Amino acid sequence: xxxxxIYGHRGSMGAYPENTLISFQKAIEQGVDGxxxxxxxxxxxxxxxxxxxxxxxxxxxxxxxxDLTLPEIKEYxxxxxxQHFESYDYETWGEERVPTLQEVLELLxxxxxxxxxxxxKTYIFPYFGIEEKVLSLVEQYGNNRKVVxxxxxxxxxxxxxxxxxxxxxxxxxxxxxxxxxxxMETFAMESLHISKDMVLENVYDYKNLLQxxxxxxxxxxxxxxxxxxxxxxxxxxxxxxxxxFFRNERKM
Ligand code: G3P
Ligand code: MG
Numbered sequence: 001x002x003x004x005x006i007y008g009h010r011g012s013m014g015a016y017p018e019n020t021l022i023s024f025q026k027a028i029e030q031g032v033d034g035x036x037x038x039x040x041x042x043x044x045x046x047x048x049x050x051x052x053x054x055x056x057x058x059x060x061x062x063x064x065x066x067d068l069t070l071p072e073i074k075e076y077x078x079x080x081x082x083q084h085f086e087s088y089d090y091e092t093w094g095e096e097r098v099p100t101l102q103e104v105l106e107l108l109x110x111x112x113x114x115x116x117x118x119x120x121k122t123y124i125f126p127y128f129g130i131e132e133k134v135l136s137l138v139e140q141y142g143n144n145r146k147v148v149x150x151x152x153x154x155x156x157x158x159x160x161x162x163x164x165x166x167x168x169x170x171x172x173x174x175x176x177x178x179x180x181x182x183x184m185e186t187f188a189m190e191s192l193h194i195s196k197d198m199v200l201e202n203v204y205d206y207k208n209l210l211q212x213x214x215x216x217x218x219x220x221x222x223x224x225x226x227x228x229x230x231x232x233x234x235x236x237x238x239x240x241x242x243x244x245f246f247r248n249e250r251k252m
Pocket of ligand 1: 036150
């Protein structure tokens with residue numbers, strides 16, 4: 001029986017500050033098969049790992065990533081806003097900073113089996129040149145791990161594929177498209193990353209594609225179990241520890 005992989009969404013963001021080194025570290029300790037993270041480009045051309053276009057929601061700073069240099073971004077805490085979490089650690093979380101992609105790749109270095117899904121957040125600001133920089137960082141620091149590049153912005157993925165025909169690309173979808181297999185074949189996509197509601201509410205439409213789907217963001221026990229039953233390629237979840245428990249108990 002095919003085993004569904006479990007990817008930690010922004011690390012292990014159900015319990016740790018999203019897209020921080022501690023969140024990725026915890027996801028690895030929990031035993032994830034893969035990690036999902038989001039990247040943007042700073043004013044001085046550095047690739048940073050953060051979900052939003054702005055610092056405001058997840059850090060104690062503010063402003064757009066595109067208007068700030070890396071040293072400016074590093075002044076702010078990426079953990080301090082998460083004091084409502086049960087596991088909040090006053091000693092260390094305040095010191096967490098927005099990581100660079102290089103720092104995350106270095107953290108992952110000793111775990112080459114952990115797959116990495118880099119989501120390029122290029123649908124609001126296209127960050128000209130981001131694709132080349134991301135590919136170069138993965139080549140230098142990726143330690144030959146499996147990397148999947150995803151984006152809601154198809155041109156970004158096509159630029160990646162043009163620069164590296166061996167790159168694994170996955171289009172992010174939150175609404176249905178006609179003929180998904182045609183898209184996959186035409187653009188040589190490794191997979192589709194698809195919202196859980198699209199799959200769970202329209203299972204019939206995807207019945208021939210389940211092995212090519214990574215499904216986000218499935219968090220409830222019920223959703224996770226349904227997706228395990230469907231044997232999708234991977235589940236992307238804020239609660240990887242829980243998903244791993246339900247996945248692994250099926251092996252016993
Ligand atoms: O990559 C899956 C998921 O992360 C896409 O949505 O907004 O959480 O980045 P978002
Ligand atoms: Mg994402």
